[in-house]
Amino acid sequence: MVSPIDHDTAMAIAAAEYDRGAALLDRLDAAHWSAPTVNDGWDVRATVGHMVGMMAMMSSAGQLVRQQITAQWAARRSGAPVSIDELTAFQVRSNAGLTVEQLLGRYRALTGPAVRGRRRLPAFVRRRTLPERQLVNGQLERWTVGYLADVILTRDPFMHRLDIHAATGLEPVVTAEHEGSIVDLVVREWAGRHGEPYTVELTGPAGGLWSTGGPPVKLDALDFCRIVSGRPAVSTAPEPAGLLAVGVPF
Known part of the structure; x- marks a missing residue:
């Protein structure tokens, strides 16, 4: 898989998403941090720990190498075919000892460096294939x-x-x-x-109509993303059957 958009556009979207x-984190109250999410074993706090990680x-570059090597060695030991679960678990563990305020501070402090780290990847590196x-x-x-x-x-x-949010x-x-x-x-x-x-009509401000003439499917735009990521929909929506069962990585 290769990037379908130019790098500068992608980085503008990335910066907006971090913002x-x-x-959202500024809106959370004390009770929200322990709310369970759809990710098994992760509450909101663990989810933010992964995001910060x-x-x-x-x-x-040092963080990138350290985290990747740690995850790949853990995957080899467990026999996992890929290391992403080991990576995210390591990130959650690494931030588990932080207070909520410290976690919030880390998130805010890392928004700029995370975008810069992604932005400064040169074109010849971006064209390379990941080793795993x-x-x-x-x-x-x-x-x-x-x-x-x-x-x-x-x-x-x-x-x-x-x-x-869910x-x-x-x-x-x-x-x-x-x-x-x-x-x-x-x-x-x-x-x-x-x-x-396919014909997909997605509702809400992020929605639209995409069609190549297939049977119509209508649902909320955010729920479409949740479904193809393997998550349950929040609003009323079709079960992930047929083409909706085809996943997209997140």
């Missing part, structure tokens, strides 16, 4: 560094922001300009992954 996350990973394959729809596939940096590392905090009941801020740009890329990748005729 969205910071605004991922931002730290991209803030410096990734598991999507039951198949191992190759990603470029650019796809990871430009797409996945923005989708990940976007989806976890939605996880926190866990706390706080209404998300949704615009066509920001969330709509993320949803559009998700729909287009989903369509490319299944390769079948």
Whole structure:
């Protein structure tokens, strides 16, 4: 997989997403932090610990190497085919000892360095293939560094922001300009992954109509992203059957 958008556009979306996350965290009260999310074993606090860990990973070459090596060794020991679960678990553990205020401070302090770390990746590096394959729809596939940096590392905090909204009941801020740009890329990748005729009408400010003439599906734009990520919908929506069962990595 390669990045479908130019690097400067991707970094503008990334910066906006980190800002969205910071605004959400500022709205959380004491009870929200222990609310369970759809991610097994993760409450809101653990979710933010992962988000902070991922931002730290991209803030410096040293953090990137340390986290990747730690996760890959753990995956080898456990026999896991990919190391992403070991990586995220390491990030949660690394931040588990922080107070909520310290965690909030880390998030705010890392927004700039995380974007800069992603932005400064040169084109020849972004074109390189990651050494480890990734598991999507039951198949191992190759990603470029650019796809990871430009797409996945923005989708990940976007989806976890939605996880926190679902866990706390706080209404998300949704615009066509920001969330709509993320949803559009998700729909287009989903369509490319299944390769079948489709018609998808997504409602809400981030929605729109995408069609190549297939049977119509109508649902909330954020729920579409939740479903193709493997999560349950929050609003009333179709079960993840047929083409909706085709996953998109987040």
